[in-house]
Amino acid sequence: MERSKNDVWVGLFVLLGLAALVFLALQSANLLSLSFQPTYRITARFDNIGGLKPKAAVRSAGVVVGRVAAIGFDDQRFQANVALDMDSRFKFPKDSSMSILTSGLLGEQYIGVLPGADEKTLAAGDNVTSTQSAVVLENLIGQFLYNSAANGGSEKKK
Numbered sequence: 001m002e003r004s005k006n007d008v009w010v011g012l013f014v015l016l017g018l019a020a021l022v023f024l025a026l027q028s029a030n031l032l033s034l035s036f037q038p039t040y041r042i043t044a045r046f047d048n049i050g051g052l053k054p055k056a057a058v059r060s061a062g063v064v065v066g067r068v069a070a071i072g073f074d075d076q077r078f079q080a081n082v083a084l085d086m087d088s089r090f091k092f093p094k095d096s097s098m099s100i101l102t103s104g105l106l107g108e109q110y111i112g113v114l115p116g117a118d119e120k121t122l123a124a125g126d127n128v129t130s131t132q133s134a135v136v137l138e139n140l141i142g143q144f145l146y147n148s149a150a151n152g153g154s155e156k157k158k
Contacts, residue, residue, distance in 0.1 A: 039085040040124040041069060044098050044111075049080045050134030052100055052109045058084055060113040065090040068111065084111065086122070093118040099132035109134060 049071065058066035066086035074081050086092075095116030102109050122128070 038088045039066065040088050040122075042084050042086060042122050042124070042126045042128060044082050044084065044128040044131050045074065045077065045079045046082060046100060046131050046133045047079055048133040048136065049082065050100060050102075050109055050136050052082070052111070052134065056108065057110040058086065058098075058113060059110055060090070060092070060115065065092075065113065082111070091121040092116075094120045094122055094126065095130065096122065096128060097130035097132065098128050100134035102135070106137075 052068065052071065054068050054071055056068040057064045058068065066084050069083040069085045072081040072083075073079075092113060093116040095118040097114045097116065099112050099114070100109055101112045116130075
């Protein structure tokens with residue numbers, strides 16, 4: 001009887017440890033965000049979102065102020081529609097601009113918010129029109145190689 005009681009406690013402790021590991025793994029992979037703050041949804045259109053994913057952070061001055069809720073494609077404008085859930089405790093002016101940035105050289109992508117100066121603030125359902133697309137590393141490397149080849153081919157060697 002004593003042994004089976006210990007087995008139950010050990011099994012419970014192991015299950016609790018595994019649940020904690022799964023929680024930490026999901027949290028560190030940015031797949032789980034537990035926020036009980038009320039939010040409001042806004043949208044933004046980008047020409048190129050690069051590797052931006054749903055649940056990516058929306059930051060202003062380095063502080064997480066929201067999350068990417070959904071990403072879609074507008075086949076009329078040929079742009080990406082990004083829905084953002086912003087914490088309602090953070091209010092941004094209507095003329096704020098958004099850009100897709102990268103944490104470090106090859107880190108995860110997030111949306112950076114640069115506040116504007118308008119007195120009116122963004123509300124649920126608003127669309128941010130001032131956006132800057134992601135910088136795609138492959139495009140930069142290709143452009144650099146193309147420019148180097150063009151400059152190297154046109155110069156005459158003495």
